[in-house]
Amino acid sequence: MKDFELPSCPQETNGNDIMDITMPWFGMDIGGSLSKLVYFEPKDSTKAELDSEVDSVRNIRKYLTKNSAYGKTGHRDTHLQLNDIFIRGRRGTLHFIRFPTSEMKNFLALAKSKGMANFVTTVCATGGGAYKFENDFQREVNMKLAKYDEFDSLLKGLQFVDSYNRKECYYWSNPTDESLCKKEEYDFSNPYPFLLVNIGSGVSMLAVNSPSSFKRVSGTSLGGGTFLGLCCLLTGCNTFEEAIELAASGDSTRVDKLVRDIYGGDYARFGLPGDLVASSFGHMNSRDKRSKVKREDLARATLVTITNNIGSIARMCAIQEKIDRVVFIGNFLRVNPIAMKLLAYAMDYWSKGTMKALFLEHEGYLGAVGCLLQYHQSIHDRIRN
Numbered sequence: 001m002k003d004f005e006l007p008s009c010p011q012e013t014n015g016n017d018i019m020d021i022t023m024p025w026f027g028m029d030i031g032g033s034l035s036k037l038v039y040f041e042p043k044d045s046t047k048a049e050l051d052s053e054v055d056s057v058r059n060i061r062k063y064l065t066k067n068s069a070y071g072k073t074g075h076r077d078t079h080l081q082l083n084d085i086f087i088r089g090r091r092g093t094l095h096f097i098r099f100p101t102s103e104m105k106n107f108l109a110l111a112k113s114k115g116m117a118n119f120v121t122t123v124c125a126t127g128g129g130a131y132k133f134e135n136d137f138q139r140e141v142n143m144k145l146a147k148y149d150e151f152d153s154l155l156k157g158l159q160f161v162d163s164y165n166r167k168e169c170y171y172w173s174n175p176t177d178e179s180l181c182k183k184e185e186y187d188f189s190n191p192y193p194f195l196l197v198n199i200g201s202g203v204s205m206l207a208v209n210s211p212s213s214f215k216r217v218s219g220t221s222l223g224g225g226t227f228l229g230l231c232c233l234l235t236g237c238n239t240f241e242e243a244i245e246l247a248a249s250g251d252s253t254r255v256d257k258l259v260r261d262i263y264g265g266d267y268a269r270f271g272l273p274g275d276l277v278a279s280s281f282g283h284m285n286s287r288d289k290r291s292k293v294k295r296e297d298l299a300r301a302t303l304v305t306i307t308n309n310i311g312s313i314a315r316m317c318a319i320q321e322k323i324d325r326v327v328f329i330g331n332f333l334r335v336n337p338i339a340m341k342l343l344a345y346a347m348d349y350w351s352k353g354t355m356k357a358l359f360l361e362h363e364g365y366l367g368a369v370g371c372l373l374q375y376h377q378s379i380h381d382r383i384r385n
C-alpha cells in the first residue's frame, strides 16, 4: 500500500486561519451529465478528536456513510468503497457518491440544510461544472471552489486508485468469442505509455507518457451523452439504466446495414467480414424495416454505433501515437459490459491482436479522487511556503 504523502486535512476558517481539525474531506468532479463526489472518512480519529467534533461535521459523516441513497437521485456506490486508504498519514475509507449535475440546485440546498456552509469553506472541484457553478456554491452555501484541471485530476486519481486496488484494472479475454469472453485482472503496475479514453458526456483522448506528461490528442462529441440523448429520443426511455436494459435484449442488425446486406457476404478483397456494420442505422430508410423494429433494437443499435465510433477513433489515435494499450474510462461504461466487450473486440480484431483495451473498476470517479489528492497537496505546499 502506498501513502501518497499528502497533508492531514487543514481547513481554512472564515478568519483565514489554517487549522488541522477533523473536517469532511471531499473531492468533486462536476461533469456535463453526472457530479461525482468522493468523501474520505478518517477511521483513525482519537477519542479526543471525536469528542471535539462539532455536531454538524458528525451529522454530515453519519448522513453520508449510513445511507446509500440521497434524495431521489443521489447514490453511493457502496461496491466501490475503498477501505484502509492512507492519505497524508491518515487512515480512512473512500466513499463514492454520484448525482445528476442537473440536480445541482437540490444538492446545494441539501448541503445547506446539513450545515455544510458553517464549516467547509473550501471544496476542491474539477470538471466543467467547477467553473460553471462556482458562483452558485459561493452564493448558496458560502463555499469557495478550489479548481483543478479535469485531466490532471483524472491521471492523479488513476495512479492513486490503481496503487491501492490490486483488482482495479481488468480486460476482457477472448473478445472475439462471445462464449469464451470474460473479465480478467490486469497488472497495470508498469503502465506507460498508454492512451486514456474518457467516455463521459463527450469523449477525450489523452496520450499519457509518464505520471506528469500527457497530451490531449483527440476527442469526439459523439459520447455517452449522445448515446443517452439519442436513446431517449428513439425509444422514449428516460434513464441510462433503462437504455442499457433495452439494449441488452435488442438486435442491432435489424437497424444497421451490414456488409453482407450489401455484398451478400464478405468483401474479401479488403478484409471486410459480412457481419461488419457497413452503415449504422442504414436499414432505417425502409418503411417496411422501420415498421418491424423494436425499441430494444434501436437502443442496441445506438449503443453499437456510438461505441464502435469511439473504438475506431481510439484505435487511430493509438496507431498515430505508437501506443498499444488503451484504457477506457468514464461513466458511459458503468453497468455497460456490451460496450466494453465491443471495445475489446474492436481493439483486438482490427489491430490483429497487437492492441489491448483495458478498463478500471472506478471508471467514473478518478477525476474526483485526483482532485481530492491535489487539494491536499496544494494546502500542504501553502503551509510550507
Ligand SMILES: Nc1ncnc2c1ncn2[C@@H]1O[C@H](COP(=O)(O)OP(=O)(O)O)[C@@H](O)[C@H]1O
Pocket: 030, 031, 032, 033, 034, 035, 100, 127, 199, 200, 201, 202, 223, 224, 225, 226, 227, 228, 240, 241, 329, 330, 331, 332, 333, 334, 364
Ligand atoms: N445514472 C446515470 N445518469 C446519467 N448518465 C449516466 C448514468 N450512468 C451512466 N451514465 C452515462 O455516463 C455518461 C456520463 O459520464 P461521466 O464520466 O460521468 O461524464 P461527465 O463528467 O460528462 O458527466 C452519460 O452521458 C451516460 O452515458
Ligand SMILES: CC(C)(COP(=O)(O)O)[C@@H](O)C(=O)NCCC(=O)O
Pocket: 031, 032, 033, 127, 128, 198, 199, 200, 201, 202, 203, 204, 218, 219, 220, 221
Ligand atoms: C468538453 C469535455 C472535455 C467535457 O468533459 P465531459 O464532461 O464530457 O467528461 C468533453 O465533453 C470533450 O472532450 N468533448 C469532445 C470535444 C471534441 O473534441 O470534439
